[in-house]
Amino acid sequence: MNTLESQPHFTADSAFSQLVPALYHAPWPTDDMLEKLPFGRDLAGLVDHERDPKDNRDTPGHVRAVVKKALQINENGLGAVVPTDNDELLYEMAELECDYLAIYESPEMTAKGWSAEAAKGYIAVCALYHDIGKVIQRDRHPTIGYYHLQYSAEQPALRGMFRTELDYWLFLHIIRFHDVFGVVSTGEGSLSALVDLIPMREMSEAERLGILHLFLRINLADIAGTVPVRESKIRNMMSDLRRAAAAMPAGGKGTQPTEGLAFREALIAADISVGRAVARIGRMLAEPGLPEYQDVGLDIVIERELMAIQGSNVRQFANTFSHVCKLDYLLRFVRALQNNAKEQGKPVRTVVNAFVALLCRVVNEYGDLTYRLGGDRRRIGIALKGWTREPGTTTKLCNMLFDDTHLALQWATEEATAWFYD
Structure with missing residues (x-):
């Protein structure tokens, strides 16, 4: 794997660029790698019973499992973590996988340095860090993790892993809202919760859909790393993604930029x-x-x-x-x-x-x-x-x-x- 070409969002020779191929060899960093990673000590704490908060005993196995599930999704699509023999559902997941690949290989995304291969590395790193807030507290850990990464002493080292401010922002954004698709799928959240996943600035539909797909895949890995994914769960998640796409002017099929506020109102109106x-x-x-x-x-x-x-x-x-x-x-x-x-x-x-x-x-x-x-x-x-x-x-x-x-x-x-x- 050519790290520089396949991981354009991480700085050359950075710990993250080295991490991606290492995770595909073994879905958890070695001790030496953890020492090189920003917040590596906190990552180690997620798999250490002695450092875990009392109410967080599921974490050691969970974090490793989520990384493994994310890599399986990267290689074989959504169906890799959904146990089902339902041909109709398998077709729906394959169809959504085709949409995902088409988006990340589109001219709009390519111009911004994305590709399906680049997305794989980004997803792997996000899966590794997604529960970082649990080293402090389990409840509301996505928000806690977001602020922990931004305002701790290792923040400059974390920022140095990313080539651009947008790449860094998206990583933090995924940590903060990595559970939203799952929450909406249960009914605890409304479709309007997906508003938070998308910036309010002008974006093409390919960019917006690309972000939504990233969140869905990481959230699905998070669920699959905890319990078997029921058919109803993945159906709801895919339905919510499609309804969010339908709120865009071209129904998620075009590339016309639209105002952020207009998309927000359309998403709420859909529910x-x-x-x-x-x-x-x-x-x-x-x-x-x-x-x-x-x-x-x-x-x-x-x-x-x-x-x-x-x-x-x-x-x-x-x-x-x-x-x-x-x-x-x-x-x-x-x-x-x-x-x-x-x-x-x-x-x-x-x-x-x-x-x-x-x-x-x-x-x-x-x-x-x-x-x-x-x-x-x-x-x-x-x-x-x-x-x-x-x-x-x-x-x-x-x-x-x-x-x-x-x-x-x-x-x-x-x-x-x-x-x-x-």
């Missing part, structure tokens, strides 16, 4: 229908994996309950819901709610009704925050960690939702907080 709200709720209920929540007819149950609660306000709710960019830690509660209901013998419909009521209450409570003075809309996040802060609280809230829903909604709302994305 404001009642149907999209129902689909998002369905994803959240299906994510824990219990078979009774995988029923294709569950969307009708969700829609009926949503209509019963919201009435004529249902379209306004869906619009507001699309601006709720993140429902932080909600899936932990969904799992607890479903398991609690299963232990008590509660039917699926009871769980759906309770969950939709809970979601409506929280979104309506904080929905006014999506409006700016003058009528513009902003994206918000709602933090729900308080619902699963400790097991006794979670159990009590679950039981209360079934027995005294109104009181449970009041309590749950008091335990929620919101923040601004925009």
Whole structure:
């Protein structure tokens, strides 16, 4: 491998240029290589039980696995990490792989120094560093890792690995948002969360799509390094990528530059229908994996309950819901709610009704925050960690939702907080 030609985004003879071919030989740096890498001691800490935070014991095997999965995706496409015999799904993944290769070999990307081969090296390095924030704290580690890389003493050495400021920026950007595709695929995030992945400056569609593909591949490697990738997971991720592409003027097939703000608004508008709200709720209920929540007819149950609660306000709710960019830690509660209901013998419909009521209450409570003075809309996040802060609280809230829903909604709302994305 000619490192200079195949890795144009890293400075010649840099540790990163040496790292890429080394990872293909063995998907983890040697001790000597770690000493040369910026933040190498922190990387070593990710695979050292003695240095791991108490709540982070899955990290040693996980980080190595993610690097290995990223290399498999590089060599054999998305299907390399998705166990399936479904011919239709295999075809869809192969089709998306062709789109990815076409983008990275396009004249627009070539002019900026990209190629499919260059992307492989970039993905490998990002996979190695993606969880660097976990040396400090597991929760919110993407954001923590982003700031850790920027404001630690080794930052100049890290910057020196990259040829341009744009290459350096993209690396930091991937660290910060490496889990967004996975979050959107579960319903915890709305499609508008993908706005954060793309700069607001003028870009060609090839550039925007190229960035989205990078994020999808790294996020997929992250998931595959933790658990087997279910068919529904990769279908949702690919669907979200295609919907983001469709928000571009040429549907992701052209190269016409468009204003960043216009793309942002188009992406949000793609998620404001009642149907999209129902689909998002369905994803959240299906994510824990219990078979009774995988029923294709569950969307009708969700829609009926949503209509019963919201009435004529249902379209306004869906619009507001699309601006709720993140429902932080909600899936932990969904799992607890479903398991609690299963232990008590509660039917699926009871769980759906309770969950939709809970979601409506929280979104309506904080929905006014999506409006700016003058009528513009902003994206918000709602933090729900308080619902699963400790097991006794979670159990009590679950039981209360079934027995005294109104009181449970009041309590749950008091335990929620919101923040601004925009």
